[in-house]
Amino acid sequence: MYLCRMLPTSRKELDRLGYGNVDIILFTGDAYVDHPSFGAAVIGRVLQAQGYRVAVVPQPNWRDDLRDFKKLGVPRLFFGVTSGNMDSMVNHYTAARRLRSNDAYTPGGKAGMRPDYAVTVYTRILKQLYPNVPVVLGGIEASLRRLTHYDYLTDTLKPSVLIDSGADYLVYGMGERPIVDLAKKLREHAAVDEIRKIPQIAYLAAWPEEISCVPEKILYLPSHTECLNSKKQFAEHFRVFEQQANTSDPPVLAEPVDSKEGRTVVVNPPYPLMTTAQLDQVYDLPYTYKAHPRYKGKSIPALEMIRFSVCLHRGCFGGCSFCTIAAHQGKRISSRSLESVTTEIARLATLAEFRGHLSDLGGPTANMYRM
Template sequence: MRDLSAYQLTDWLPTTPKEARLLGWEQPDVILFSGDAYVDHPSFGAAVIGRLLQNMGLKVAIVPQPNWRDDLRDFKKFCVPRLFFGVSAGAMDSMVNHYTANRRLRSDDAYTPGGKAGFRPDYATTVYTQILKKLFPDVPVLIGGIEASLRRLTHYDYWKDELMPGILASSGADMLVYGMGEQPLKEIVQLLEKGVPFSSLTTVAQTAITQPLHDELPKNKHWSDLELASHEACLADKKVYASNFRHIEEQSNRWHAARLIQNVGDKRIVINPPFPPMTSNELDASFDLPYTRLPHPRYKDKGAIPAFEMIKFSVNIHRGCFGGCSFCTISAHQGKFIASRSKESVLREVEQVMQMPDFKGYLSDLGGPSANMYQMQGIDLKLCERCTRPSCIHPNICKNLNTDHTPLIDIYRSVDKLPGIKKSFIGSGVRYDMLLNPMAGEAEKTSHQRYMKELIAYHVSGRLKVAPEHTSDQVLKMMRKPSFSLFKKFSKIFDDINREQGLKQQLVPYFISSHPGSREEDMAQLATEAHELNFQLEQVQDFTPTPMTVSTEIYYSGYHPYTLEPVFTAHSKDEKLQQRMYFFWYKPEYRQKIESRLRALKRSDLIQKLFQKSGKAEQNLIRTKPSAKNERTPFLKNKRR
């Protein structure tokens, strides 16, 4: 991998007409608009889609972070594309990007040079699309990415505190591609190049369109149809809205899903079923595209792009997550079925990383949405094809799920054998419940034990991320997370392996306050449990309702979508702050307030438990984040020979 100075400007997709002219173009085939800065790397959606389309022989231009507040010259500079405009808010929903859980405006943006805020609008997908449709009403606009994908049907918007219609209805876009876009975009382009009009692309899998109510539904004999409650019915009845979501989630996680139909005003939104999971060859092809793996030269001297700095020495080895956590959007976007890269493709990318001029031998992560789901799938895939469970591991680990960690251990060891690799760390969150499954077969259990030793002895950069999320079994059930007793068991194994290896490492548990089902007393118990384990918590957050999660539907409606039973949720600022303060029980400024609240709750018994000294070893305290240098120091002696 060469440094930036070794590349020519034409090695990136063009971002200006001048760059396009250097390539001899008169007109792009596709023009992509993105709310993120343009980083030509497989972790950034605009780059992936751009390189995919380029690989199909198209001329693709990218307009990163267009100015929507001036004379709109960024939207006009390439004129019109031959095929269509593509629009994405970026790697995050723009509202999550902009605002905290308390709806406070953030002062930074990790996807902008220098981390500067203010370079994308609220509801960026809708804003960009409406501008393009006003300027070029006859040119098709295709939307995609996280924001569009998770807002494809009626959804609760936390920042407006109201239900909003599917984004096709509010934006005026011609088509939506949901989920990971390679498969549908290939088919779309192939059909367009055969002369099929864009308006006739009504039966492409993993896309959504709108049509007048009086029009006949597009025909596809292989699909069944499921009509959802209308947007207006959802506005009128929160319980109807909650029950609607169960159908949406179940179909989003099925191998053979139904086509979803929802009426909005005088139109209907039609959501075609998704493609089957990508094969390893298909996923390899996406990661093997000719990325420079670097930000575009336009950002030279404008400051580092924090999101790129975070992942530039990491490698993603799979997509998808079958955890099905109630508050998480991964399965709604990437799906619950795992698509894994081949070992050869992973090693090729690691070798590219090794050639980067500032690479010092340390890979920051070999992971994915979850650290340890690589190559995991059903033993009998025919059973998976009929399954409607949103999670393969909750409320119990499916007997048909193969959780053998041997292929993952092989990846780790193969990477570590490469010359120039000093350490490969695992920065993604580990699902420890799979590693402690008493119902697993003996071969699986052996692989779990080997994996835990491999991970803890050789791949922890001082601190290992895990996400128990809460300590109350009642709340954890609501979250679709395992009992906290499993975290305690894993914590003991972690300590034992560290002791055997002569290491001093820390577990970093993630916790959430104010999640549906969590009451103040539950948070007090959480603080007590953390104290007994001697954790002073840092990695914590207040629950933020984001579109298309079970937890968000409960937060808005007050009902669980699967049972339609009422569920308590903290809504007011005071309620949320009262729950959050228990994370910081160890700070003197909170003690008096916590004691006062516990007396009001008639739980004076917790005061003594919370503020007495813990008996656990001091080494497990989590107070401050060590520097990268300090994180690595203890492990160099443990490099495998």
């Protein structure tokens, strides 16, 4: 029954749970660890709590006959794709552009278990196999590559990951609320125009008339082509993006690929800041704080590092130029209640591995609890 306490990862586990097909299948570049520090686990648990049947495919093999992409069948609603807790290129390469020899998010720290640009590779495979099933991107790699961006490894400007991957939707930032709303709309067979109004998602419009917003709310950024041709245009692009990301009433951002008459990447404004009660609901879900039994006790370095780490809040008001947390979680702080934190600590204390101390209490960067 231990397998049934976690989200299923194989046909055997689906059968044990009495599932046929599931509603949602999540593909992740990380090992599957049922801990609130791992994005796929959080999104999976949040969707499960809403009554959806969710499965996870961790670190699928993209170099063989693609059996990992086929083994769980076709989901009723959509595929979710994330590279994992890190951008796959940061995970793979050092600042000197040298290949790393290990991967903290893989059993045994083994390197090479995910591809470069994992979100794009996974999505292209899924679109090749199941062209009519929606693919939703999420996680840090998709979130920070949602618009034209500088790619350090290739020393070039790349377009939105929506263009390179062919995905249908992209959820940016901390995605619990948009992914629940997206699943609800897809279950109700809502019109595409209605789905595209969900806050905190991005999509690719074929022409301006497809943008699901009144023109007065749209703020156009320099196009991808303009950014390629002018460093000043790219600087202006980033300035507008940075300033609008944390305003009280942000507009819909529209980035044309070539011109305003053609394809356009559209980024809807984010949801309001999560309330304490909403954040508590996420962290009060029944995580096991363990790696999936499929790994047969192999050590996952990232889990060993954060197993007894407790997240008190989200967001960072630092705004450091070298850090992307503000672009992902925002600059305003959303804190958990003291009751939720102490409940989680009590759960951690029941684990067999607990030795009487917590590794840290804090947030994504520093401790800004209730600031």
